[in-house]
Amino acid sequence: MPIRNIVYRHLEHGGDLTALSDYEASGGWKALETATAHMERDDVLYALHRSVLRGRGGAGFPMGRKASFIPKDAEKPVYVVCNADESEPGTFKDRAIMEHNPFQLLEGIALAGYAIRSRHGYIYIRGEYEHQARALDRALEAAYSAGHLGPDAHGPGEPFDITLHRGAGAYICGEETGLLESLEGKRGQPRLKPPFPAVAGLWESPTLINNVETLASVPPIIEHGADWWAQMGTEKSTGVKIFSVSGHVMRPGNYEIVLHDTSLRELIYDICGGFRPGRDFKACWVGGSSVPVLTKEHLDVALDYESLQAAGTFLGSAGCIVMDDSECIVRATLRLAEFYRHESCGKCSPCREGTMWMVKLLDRLVNGEGRPEDVDLLLKVSGRIQGRVLCALADGAVAPIASAVHLFPDEFAEVARNGSPPPTPMIESTAGAAA
């Protein structure tokens, strides 16, 4: 069975581990106990390094390497920040952790803090996740009461605290420096890098900032060992990854699978039940929407970092948006472009103006006011945005748009001539169809 329950520990225990007793009964908090009682901080750091655990938020940067950039003798306090601003379109894996397995996240943050000599962690959760914030609040309260967090979390007299901070609804606050600005109470706009957060992050202090899934992967690594994690998957894509599958599949949802062992075809057709009767695969954005689109040719690609990169896209956040042939690719691209325009923070000129321009171009195309040269103009404009911007949002905007133009040239040309066909209704009558 390809589905695993390592990060989604709750699936093995009745679907819900929000009661502290349940989490402890399932083996929870042992990793932190073991680490603080029997391991040196550097040993934990080394374990993270050897596991080759890569950031699960989208960038895929090895967590151990990032943590090793934190100076060991910093004058300023060191912080751990958990990026719970899950806003990448098509990505909804972190909310399940926070809703059903919150203690694993808290334990992961505490372990990361132990490794880098931090005394304070922050969870920045997107403003829209009110339900999940409450769940985390309850979990924090329980963890503090039981002494897992607080003055002796890292050992007698070695405190570790976690503060929950709610955002107010901005995708750009999921960008690490945008998040830090917002956490500091300022306008959530990314900063120039360098300096990187590991050197000057939260309040110009060394900061380790990682995604929820990444941090929730740490307790199993410490519990079962870095080698156990590393022997799953490939050399560069170790361990398990949760794929959020949505779109025109029969069984959308979150699926935790071992990297590389499953192909995109297997994920869509076997695990997620394929498409509605009479429909077939057309396109898929496999790493959230900020990645180049994949077509039918790519269905057999293995789901891991290197294979997807070789196929011309990125694993990213593993939010798979799957589209069947009932939808026009230009219309879908416009919908994505509108997201990026809406979420652009406005700080840098190419993103602020470029995302708006691309929306207006695509809008004209879809509404039948396009000119044939507009398709080429779209590529030229995106070419002047890519690589010229302050953060990755605009690059993430360009990727799906430019790749769609390159991989579906005929459809774009057709739409430029005649406008796009009307959208197919989402729900079709399925009388007599298989469940």
Added chain:
Amino acid sequence: MSVQDSIKGFGVTFKQFLKSPETIDYPDQKTPVWPRFRGRHRLWLHDNGLEKCVGCSLCAAACPADCIRVVAEENTAENRVSAGERYAKIYEINMLRCIFCGYCEVACPFDAITLEAEYELSEPSRIAEIYDKDMLLAPSPKPVPIRTEPSGRQ
């Protein structure tokens, strides 16, 4: 010289007697000018009566003779003169300095000023040669015909 040559010569002279004269009886007839003749300036209005000139002063900037003076003012709800945020409260051209190059017409983004077909610009005093906005907005006082044919006569 032979007699034939003389007759040829006089023949040329005689032919001229048969042609009508080119003389234009100025000032009873005005010498016509080509359409692109650069004469007296004119400021124009939109169809709805608003002035085209917004007082941007690009004409003054372009003028090589430094003969245009523009002082701008804000349009208000009670007093809307032009179609933009501002209008020319004072617009003066010193016709004695003007060299009639037409750069002001080229510079104007709104086609608010053109040089028209009028060349009777003498005045008895220097001060009368400072044309103000009202003078420039009004239709040409002494218009001149526009020629379309090679011949001087119309």
Added chain:
Amino acid sequence: MTDYAPVDLERGEQVEFDLNGRRVHAPPGTMLVDAAHANGVEIPIFCYEPRIGPPLGACRMCLVEVEGMRGLQTACSTPVSQDMVVHTKSDLAVDGQDGVLELILANHPLDCPVCDKGGECPLQDRTFRFGPGDSRFLEHKRHFPKPLDLSSLIALDRERCISCFRCVRFSQEVAEDGLLTFQERGGDSEITTFTGGAYEGRFTGNIVDICPVGALTSIPYRFVARPWDVTNTESVCGTCPVGCNVELTTREGRVQRVSGREDPNWIHEEGWLCDKCRYAFPAAWSPDRLTTPLIRDGGTTREVSIEEAVAAASVLLARENARPGIVVGPEATVEEGFLAQKIAAASGDAPIQQLGIPAATLAPIRALPPAELADLDGAPLIVEVGGDPANQQAIVELRIRKALRHGARLVMVGSRPHALTGLGEWHETAPGQIAETVGRLADDIKGTEGVIFVWDEQSLAQEPDAVPVLAELMAEVENAKQLELGAHINGAGLRALGLPADGVLEAAEAGDIGTLVCLLADPLSAPGASRWDAALGKTGPLVVIATHASELTDAANVVIPASMATEHEGTLVSMNGRAQRLRPGQEPPDGAAPGWQILVAIAHRLHTDVARSPSTILRTAVTERSALTGLSYKEMGRLGMRLRRPSPASANGAHAPREPAGEGLRLVTTRRIFGDGFAARSDALEHVRQPADVVISPAEASRLGLEDGDRARLVSEHGECVLPVRVSEAHQDGVAFAAVGVPGAGVERLLPADDGPVRVQLSRA
């Protein structure tokens, strides 16, 4: 004004690198934009403004190609390194620059013909030099309601804004007024104030200077002129003792605008101006400006020519038993002060004084090494004694805030809370306790090197016992420097001429003054006004050379209109000893003349040989006054020249504590930035004018039975006035705080002539 940071290519360590195929060098750590600029290559910028802070990397205009780094880099945030190879004009770099400009211009409205920035617009200029020839943007641009009044002085056009963040960063990181911010996101981002109200403050006009487009424009300058209609003159502000560098913009013979000018190496005001300096120029044509000379003779007032007025004044000085006395006001230039001295000498050595604070007690501090404003930047410790810099010498506030951002420690000693007292360690003193408090802090302060002592002239003149304490402390700190917060515009200059701050008043009271000449001086609006008022009853004819009408000119026998700082040549010396040149941006009104011209004419009628132009007058003064050694118009140039430090005075027992007579609250005064004659007469500052009031603590208010808004009568041993009451918890008991300088308020009547300590009794009026 240049937007790049100064770079020293001569001294110190340098790294070499390749710039567009040329081998150049710059100090290590210099940002590429600045290094390129210093080496003659322009890399375009918008959001980069080194005076505001570290680079932002927001506009992406400065993209260049650096070999070895992928793609394009922002030159504003890339420091130079040894042997780096930079291309600013390669195909990729040019495409980057074209692209950024095309995108910035996508939503930028086609407003150039109606936009005040046109012709002096960095966006226009950089589009010409670095942009694509046309735009491929065919869509509808986004719109905002416009224009809006950001304040009574600044108009905001949100459509033109290119989100460069300069104004927001100035508000938050330089002026630190925390008012301007962006709201909304992405293409809908718009500038607004946090409060939703007007952007009011002491330095708001600077955002007009730094805005690279026409989004922020000056309302007093709205539609007034185009850059090709005007001439610009480099001069110096003449409204406060700081002496900031300004540029006067003149159209058709009138100064229409005052803006900051480049301050190389950011020694003085860094190109920032306070709003009073920026918007005071309309005072030159306020309704009470004097434009016609007058002679008043036994009940009849005649309008005369200036020659006749000068002749009449000369007669009054030269006739038998004239017994003249001359009072010189703080706005008089060095040349005017010197000519007045010559005239006094030629009139039988007549007494002459300035309306200022006597210098003797402060000499020991003035003799210590003076600081430039730039010295505050890197100071580890700033000790501020007395005063109200945020109101009286506003640019000093900006510089101290900058020092605080750089980690300086700020220790303040004084009676009056002001804008900076919340930012450091404030030791609130009752009036008279500065000496004791400084003495208590001395050991702590001595531990640091390079301390800058910022001291207030008026506060220390009122507490002379603190002077030797402070001077001794300064002498014991290594590399200490002192920055004087002077009270009077050209006080330092008139002191350098040796003009005392007393003499004429005493002589007048003794009945020894016949003709009294007031040169740009209004003793009825100065400390000691009551005594002057009484003394004027004993003097003979009154000759007043002034710029605006007043009670004094209404009583004068000869009124000669004079020019203001924007209208004449002259030398002003700033409070910290910089001699700077005034250059006129306009002529004085028809019936007025520059003060120095009037004095030259009078001197000639008195058969005194004086030079006939400001530069030659100064030359003569330099030969006769040792304090001005080395000074000349050429030396002052565009940026001024530092005067020699005055020599230390020997201790002469003039430092006993001064205890004012009588009963009542001690009176502490200040001059509000928008509460003086300039603000009262400038229509641009109409909406920010500050009235006079008296501020007392709640305990004093309840003791006196006064409430906020009541009118109170203040009576001192010298005079009285009536002021509205303001109750403030931030102010200490036992003290009444009032503002001087507000025309007509009469607070000066309460004060002694030397602006010394005084007590007042308050009662309901």
